[in-house]
Amino acid sequence: MPNMARVLQNREKYTPEEWHHSNNTNYRNAEHERKTAEMIRDESVRLANETHLTTIKTQNDVNKKLDQRLSDVSFWKQELDRQFKETDEEIESMLSYKNRLETALAATEDPLMVTKTCLMNRTERLGVDLVHDDVEIQLIKEVEVIEGIQLLLKKTLGQAVEQIRLLRSANYYLHKDISDKFGALSIDTTCADLKNSSDNKYFAPTSVTIQPNSVTPEEWETLSNKNVQKAERERNSSTTLRSQIDEILMETYTDGQKQFDTTNLALKKRIDETQKAKDKLTDHLAKVEQEINDMEVNIDYLKDAIQQKEAPMQVSQTRLDLRSTRPNNELARDRVLYRLLGEVNEITVNVDRLKEMLSQSQESLKALVRKQLTLQEDIQVKSTSLEIDGGRNTQMRAEIDYKQH
Numbered sequence: 143m144p145n146m147a148r149v150l151q152n153r154e155k156y157t158p159e160e161w162h163h164s165n166n167t168n169y170r171n172a173e174h175e176r177k178t179a180e181m182i183r184d185e186s187v188r189l190a191n192e193t194h195l196t197t198i199k200t201q202n203d204v205n206k207k208l209d210q211r212l213s214d215v216s217f218w219k220q221e222l223d224r225q226f227k228e229t230d231e232e233i234e235s236m237l238s239y240k241n242r243l244e245t246a247l248a249a250t251e252d253p254l255m256v257t258k259t260c261l262m263n264r265t266e267r268l269g270v271d272l273v274h275d276d277v278e279i280q281l282i283k284e285v286e287v288i289e290g291i292q293l294l295l296k297k298t299l300g301q302a303v304e305q306i307r308l309l310r311s312a313n314y315y316l317h318k319d320i321s322d323k324f325g326a327l328s329i330d331t332t333c334a335d336l337k338n339s340s341d342n343k344y345f346a347p348t349s350v351t352i353q354p355n356s357v358t359p360e361e362w363e364t365l366s367n368k369n370v371q372k373a374e375r376e377r378n379s380s381t382t383l384r385s386q387i388d389e390i391l392m393e394t395y396t397d398g399q400k401q402f403d404t405t406n407l408a409l410k411k412r413i414d415e416t417q418k419a420k421d422k423l424t425d426h427l428a429k430v431e432q433e434i435n436d437m438e439v440n441i442d443y444l445k446d447a448i449q450q451k452e453a454p455m456q457v458s459q460t461r462l463d464l465r466s467t468r469p470n471n472e473l474a475r476d477r478v479l480y481r482l483l484g485e486v487n488e489i490t491v492n493v494d495r496l497k498e499m500l501s502q503s504q505e506s507l508k509a510l511v512r513k514q515l516t517l518q519e520d521i522q523v524k525s526t527s528l529e530i531d532g533g534r535n536t537q538m539r540a541e542i543d544y545k546q547h
Contacts, residue, residue, distance in 0.1 A: 201338075208334045212327065218366045219323040225373045226316040232377045233309045239387050240302045246391055247295040253398070253542050254288045257281055257405075260535040267530060268523040277412045277531065280405040287401045291394040298390050305380050312373040319369050406539060413532045420524035427517040430510055437507045444500040451493045458485045 156164075261281050265272075336343060357365070462482050466473070 205334065208330055212330050212334060215323050215326050215330065218363075219320060219327065221370060222316050222320045222323060222366065225370050226313055226320060229309055229313045229316065229373045229377055232380050233306060233313065235384060236302060236306045236309060236380050239384050240299065240306065242391065243295055243299040243302055243387065246394065247292060247299065250288050250292050250295070250398070253402070254285065254292070256538045256542055257284045257288065259538060261285070263530050263534050266526070268526050269520070271416070271523050271527045275412060276408045277405070280401070280408045284401045284405050287397055291398055294390060294394060298387060301383060302387065305376070305383050308376045309380055312369070312376045315369045316373055319366055323366075402539075402542065409531055409535065409539070413528065413536070416524050416527050416531065420521055420528065423517050423521050423524065427514065427521065430514050430517060434507065434510045434514060437503055437510060441500060441503045441507060444496055444503060448493055448496045448500065451489050451496070455486065455489045455493070458482050458489065462486065 261278070264278060264281075267273075462479075465479065465482070468474075
């Protein structure tokens with residue numbers, strides 16, 4: 143007890159007034175804090191309701207904008223898909239036209255080779271038939287026409303290849319844009335489907351910013367529109383080029399076929415002329431050979447006629463010789479003498495005439511033989527020409543098949 147008394151005496155003591163003042167102070171402070179807390183609670187409810195409504199309103203607005211964005215992206219994706227499909231179809235069409243050009247170009251190789259071979263073959267013509275005739279002129283022109291066609295087809299083929307490249311370039315950017323749109327749709331669809339109750343939501347404070355590489359809606363639309371315009375422009379160019387290719391293929395086919403027919407007509411005409419000339423030469427040869435036979439018979443006949451004059455000449459000269467030995471006064475210049483002298487002179491003149499005719503006949507025979515050789519050579523020349531033009535060249539050209547591609 144003494145210890146407890148000392149403890150109680152040592153502790154600080156408050157007066158009753160202090161005690162009442164402390165209680166009153168606590169009452170007032172408590173009331174103040176309670177009122178403050180009540181105000182805060184009321185304000186909290188109000189603020190919570192306000193922020194709730196604002197959040198709902200803002201989220202609904204974001205949802206609407208997401209839906210609008212999805213609609214915009216879907217529209218452009220559909221447009222890009224359509225452009226891509228149409229451009230892809232145009233690429234296939236251009237590839238088909240490119241193949242037609244390549245086929246048409248390849249088809250000129252055989253006719254060109256045949257035409258050049260025909261020209262080479264005709265250098266083998268002989269003699270006077272080695273002439274710069276209309277056939278040669280048309281063959282040379284045919285080479286020029288085919289080579290001109292090849293140049294035009296190669297140039298057009300180059301344009302087709304370049305146009306295909308441009309179409310593929312346009313489709314590349316369309317495809318890239320479509321892929322971006324597909325990715326954007328996937329992301330924005332996920333965003334649109336995201337709810338406050340979704341499990342896959344999370345905090346990403348570092349993403350609450352505008353990316354430096356982002357574009358404005360106008361720039362975004364301009365880019366897609368630019369890709370669409372590029373595709374449309376290239377398709378229009380491709381359509382125009384395909385129309386030109388149709389005209390060029392028709393024109394080159396027509397030009398090639400026209401010159402081919404012109405050359406064939408000239409060749410046929412030349413073959414007919416050569417055949418007629420050969421037939422005429424053959425006819426003349428037959429006549430010349432018949433004349434040679436007749437002339438040989440005539441020469442034999444003249445030789446025999448001359449030979450036949452030897453006996454009468456011998457008779458006449460023998461008679462003259464014998465009568466020159468008549469004795470004395472019997473050596474008279476009688477009518478027999480003069481007739482014998484006339485006979486010898488007559489036979490001599492006739493033999494000379496026969497010999498002159500024999501000489502002329504022999505010279506004529508030589509001329510006929512020379513003409514026979516000339517005709518035979520010319521017939522051989524014509525035969526060679528016919529073998530070249532009517533044989534090899536005609537057969538090769540008959541195998542050429544001009545086709546329209």
